Amino acid sequence: MSSLTVLTVDDSRTMRDMLMLALTNAGFNVVQAVDGVHGLEVLEGSAPEVIITDINMPRMDGFGFIENVRSDARHRAIPILVLTTESDAEKKVIAREAGATGWMVKPFDPDRLIATIRKVAP
Numbered sequence: 001m002s003s004l005t006v007l008t009v010d011d012s013r014t015m016r017d018m019l020m021l022a023l024t025n026a027g028f029n030v031v032q033a034v035d036g037v038h039g040l041e042v043l044e045g046s047a048p049e050v051i052i053t054d055i056n057m058p059r060m061d062g063f064g065f066i067e068n069v070r071s072d073a074r075h076r077a078i079p080i081l082v083l084t085t086e087s088d089a090e091k092k093v094i095a096r097e098a099g100a101t102g103w104m105v106k107p108f109d110p111d112r113l114i115a116t117i118r119k120v121a122p
Contacts, residue, residue, distance in 0.1 A: 005029040007048035009039035022110035036060025055084040070099035079120035
């Protein structure tokens with residue numbers, strides 16, 4: 001079985017590094033983007049099985065990114081996990097309405113994150 005490719009979209013270098021470490025240790029391929037705009041650019045050239053995105057980012061936030069991904073038929077079925085410091089119920093609803101598959105709060109538990117990715121991956 002080929003390994004899953006996960007696109008991580010986060011403006012924090014530290015968070016990208018932590019995700020890269022956790023995901024590569026679990027055997028996933030990782031593609032990274034620094035914000036929503038960059039995430040959409042990266043999506044043009046790759047086909048990740050799962051996307052993990054932050055909400056609060058410059059240029060395009062996670063909500064806008066999710067809506068853009070969902071508006072493209074090619075990417076409509078990709079599970080999108082939100083990984084954020086936000087725990088506000090209202091924001092969870094907005095994310096779900098935009099098309100998010102799941103929501104996790106930072107700091108993340110690598111084992112739980114890996115389990116969630118395996119659960120939502122096609």
